[in-house]
Amino acid sequence: MVDAEDQVIVGLEVHCQLDTQSKLFCGCSTDYRSDGANTHVCPICLGLPGAMPALNRKAIQYAMRVAKALNCEVLEESEFSRKNYFYPDLDKAYQITQYDKPLAEGGYLEIESDEGGEKRVRITRVHVEEDPGRLVHMGNSERGKYSLVDYNRAGIPLIEIVSEPDMRSPKEARKFLNKLRATLEYLSVFDSEKEGSLRVDANISIKGNERVEVKNITSYKGVEKALTFEVTRQKNLIRRGQRIERETRHFLEARGVTQSARSKEQEHDYRYFPEPDLRPLRVKSWVEDIVLPELPDARRERFMAEYGCSLNHARTLTGELRLANFFEQVVASDRIGLSPLASTWIADTLIGELNYRDMSLDAVDVAGFTGLIAILKAGTITDKSGVEVLRVMLDQRHKGEAIETAAGIVKRLNLAKTAGDDGVITAAIAEAISENPKALEDYKNGKAGALNFLVGQVMKKTRGKADPGELNRLLTEALASREA
């Protein structure tokens, strides 16, 4: 593909917290989110005078899994370096990271391109580093009276994954990020649901112009938003004949805009040098022992082959570990029977309902949802009622109310399809016809729309319980008898 004149070029630097039990250089627990400030700290992660780092082997093993899954080459010898800068959240005034000898280099990740096919985004490097602490500003960060520092996060292991500038749109960047997230989750090294577990810096340029670094992106959606904003901003500048400055900008998530960082912040000289308290890492031989689990691409292919999922459904379902696992749990009892309905209902309906409520899939009860799919398969409720049942189930979870089974909800709300002979549909048809003489007239005159209109009226009266096929049959019969 030849790049167009105004081609967008995007490269990402992704920082993810590795989901280890303890921190990168000490034994403190990483499970700090529900606890008070500065409760998961020790002399090491507080950077107290005299404390020394001792490397967490597990973190390196996790990072190597990632390196292998991203097809990277693990270096014969890598080393940790100090990145020196002053900031109140950085207790040692340097971050232990990797600089010129990272853990691994030169891999790739396949994503769905904007043109629809698969494309490879090259991975420049993968390295391990420690998270700094966290500042809590009292009021505005510029004008607030003071800031508090919480070192619970200090020393959490991070993996930094740097891509080549191989993405061609904000959407591709989002896809890369989603694929990366899925891959890390499949490897059991990352939990995307933990707040603040992901941070992204993006480099973006319009072909032939200077590139801009956008820092401080902390969500998956944020990446696409920030980059879309930048594309517009940069293209507007070019259109007006202005030059794009090479600079660092911050993404302000709440406002959805990027803002130039103060020039002072760009003049950092980090004075990197090898961390003298850690020995060089020689772990290349560990690579052979790593057995990778099934990764998203393989699982997508399997979902298509084994469950007959469509490409789109398979892609959606395997795009998140939780979703894929959920799907397989739902259909476990009856693979052949439940798969078609389950894939549609999860990929098309459930995700939307969850997003609407800002709920996590973790809140959905597998048994409850499976019950709903089984009822839908038995055909005793309509799709419309199915959606209603699902909403009730999710709302009950969301609000922490007592949980009902799908069958219970169907019964309580009297959602079972109305059979033709119980009179409800017949009565509703009779009502609908007598209330809409014009429609009857139109029908008699052969207007096709009239029948559909009447179907809608009857559906309204039966609150969607009428089986569409059955309703059609009864309505046609009723109309025929009127004609006679």
Add this chain to the structure above:
Amino acid sequence: MAGQITFEPDDRYNAFLTTCRHATHGTGKLAGVAVAVKDNISTTGIETTCASKILKGYIPPYDAHVVGLLKASGAAVVGKTNMDEFGMGTTTENSAFGPTLNPCDTGRVPGGSSGGSAAAVAAGMVRMALGTDTGGSIRCPAAFCGIVGLKPTYGRVSRFGLIAYANSLEQIGPMGKTVTDVSDLMGVIAGYDRHDSTSRDKPYSHSPSAEIRGLRIGIPQEYFGAGVDAGVAGAVKAAIGKLEELGAVTVPCSIPSMEYALAAYYVTCTCEASSNLARFDGVRYGPAADTKKSWHDAYQEVRRDGFGAEVRRRIMLGTFALSSGYYGKYYAKAQVARENVRADFSRIFADVDVIAGPTMPTIAFRLKEKSDPLSMYLADILTVPANLAGIPAISVPCGRSEGMPVGLQIMGRPNEDERVIDVAFAYEQAVN
């Protein structure tokens, strides 16, 4: 028997920054022995300042690994000794809390940076003490005060809890009146510590032996060249003669890389120091800035007022040397020079068992004699090679010059701390 000792020394030399009047002790090899600890080694509940204003009031919540080992051996930690601020100096005059005086002549410095520990031992206030040696900081004051001090092989003693000045160079080591005391203390503090990734699994359980017949001793010409006082050189040559009498064989040798050793040392230690000392910002411990200014201005204030002149000088030198565009010119080059020093030692040690020479080129300076930093740096020339190469080196008293003690330095192969102890012991036994 575990118990308590009362420690009320007559500290006329300002050797101690903190003393523990009632010090408890346990049982074990060093049961009841009073041990002084240099003030850059963390001690739970006892103020640890590195002789710097910036750490005034800092009471560590944890013990350095070696302090834990000391306590486990039954020793009583009786106080924290004076030093050059953060270990940066050769005289102990760079202490924020006043200089330590040399017990042999109070008009002179005790050497540094572990001057407080050396003076405390020399004056008989304690039997033994812990010092730290980054470029000679144990051996120099041992030589100047007439006591024994060992800089162990890099990695044999855990540095966990040692407030870092130059991580890749420094070691905690034992100081005492006799080689046996030093050996005993080494036996307590050496060994692997999982908290120090650079520590080695080489415990020390050795009783000094005076048998050195057939031992080959390298005598590097650089250790008797220009800048080494005749009186010092004479005392050391006489001591080496004594070792020959005991059956050792001397072999002349040369360490050409010494030409760059001092430069490599000062570049490395200032670079590491500039990073190590950056954490002293007044946020978590030490005096905070009483200011309404923004954080970076407050940091500047704390660091300007909290650090002494020599510390500020070394931080600035190191910051400059690590700056973008200068790394290759300074830090990277220094590491090459360091490799050359290692290679020279390794070549020499293929032929000889130990290397001997003076510890310091002169006797102890008079107070305030070394007023310009460069002439003070030059005094480290004979001690820094062992730190650059990570090899063990001991200083043992060998007579006097102008009435002041002179130190004989014995350097050995990596992990052969036992052998340098033996040579020092043989000499000590022969002359006493």
